[in-house]
Amino acid sequence: MPFNLDQHNELLETWGKEFLNQQPWVEFSERISLFIVSPGSKWNLSLTPENSIVWLIVDRDTIQSLPRTLSSKLLKTSIVVEEHHDLNSNLNISLFIFTLEHLENTLERVGRSEMETRWHLLGSSIISDNLLRHDALIAKAKMVPSEGLERATRLLWHEINSTAQGLWTLAHAPESGSLTLSEFLTNIIRLCCLIDYGSSPPVEELNSISQETRLGQRLGKWFQDVEMAISKNPEAGKRIIYSHSQVIEEIRDMLNEIYRGREWINNPAANRMPVRTRV
Structure with missing residues (x-):
């Protein structure tokens, strides 16, 4: 039923x-x-x-x-x-x-x-x-403060870029990449929701909501490839490896529409908090 x-x-x-x-x-x-x-x-x-x-x-x-x-x-x-x-x-x-x-x-x-x-x-x-x-x-x-929403967006953008660097290694070891792919997909969907709703769902709700967001609609076909790759589809895995940089650029374009001119969009590492040293 x-x-x-x-x-x-x-x-x-x-x-x-x-x-x-x-x-x-x-x-x-x-x-x-x-x-x-x-x-x-x-x-x-x-x-x-x-x-x-x-x-x-x-x-x-x-x-x-x-x-x-x-x-x-x-x-x-x-x-x-x-x-x-x-x-x-x-x-x-x-x-x-x-x-x-x-x-x-x-x-x-x-x-x-x-x-x-x-x-x-x-x-x-x-x-x-x-x-x-x-x-x-x-x-x-x-009532999410605009600076707080930007900070949350910046953190996810940094995590997405950090995880993306590990995707190239899957070309040589695809069998070990499901965790990396899952993390990459999860953070992107969180960002999709954050952009449209100002909040993000727990992990068990992510897939059901992703296609309803503006960014999710832009990346719909890629989402399908990721899910197929996680299910051990080798062809989908190859498509993801060689197309994820395009996905990054698609996300960057949307972030520029919202936060135009911010340094962290083109330099995600600028998000990192300074390390405190003990005196």
């Missing part, structure tokens, strides 16, 4: 509401926000995922009133993960319990995991949100 996101989320909503009626959460349900983040609205899935992800968000004041075993973990680490299995729907659910302050601080940063957090949040839906946090968090997730 084809995957139906709406039906799947209805099952998660039922589970979530029942969960909030249990201890210790029932006493604080008015102050707790519960979001479905995976699978999210941006997913393009044909099969039911093996695992779903739900976020529970609670402020630090409320944490103080939770059982000590849970409150001490949250106050120390700001995040706790619980695994649940719903017998009624047969769903496996990973419940991420965040402090509100931790999530807000995460959205101030632009590293890879922070960009994935943005992606999850922007595709999330509400199970319970009496304090109306969802809209505020969505707005915050969309």
Whole structure:
């Protein structure tokens, strides 16, 4: 049976509401926000995922009133993960319990995991949100500082170029190149999403979203060759080896459209942070 996101989320909503009626959460349900983040609205899935992800968000004041075993973990680490299995729907659910302050601080940063957090949040839906946090968090997730977005783009561009240097060696040892190809493809798709959406998905979502981006459409045929090469297709592997420099130039052209005149576009190594020396 084809995957139906709406039906799947209805099952998660039922589970979530029942969960909030249990201890210790029932006493604080008015102050707790519960979001479905995976699978999210941006997913393009044909099969039911093996695992779903739900976020529970609670402020630090409320944490103080939770059982000590849970409150001490949250106050120390700001995040706790619980695994649940719903017998009624047969769903496996990973419940991420965040402090509100931790999530807000995460959205101030632009590293890879922070960009994935943005992606999850922007595709999330509400199970319970009496304090109306969802809209505020969505707005915050969309407000990526331009300098932060450029820094994240610059880092990926540097990684793409670094990995590209290793692709030429595959001409002599193609059997050892699947990891290099995977890394090269993954970083390019992340960049595709970063350019169009200002965030990037976790690795399990990358292939499903790549063709929807502007850069992904430009590189569509090359993406197909990479996937074939990873599956041990020697002809596709050869095409990738001898065409990846064209791919680099295609990406460079798009970056120049966005960040015209930046030194790091033509000199990716300029991205590297200076090395600190000990005195």
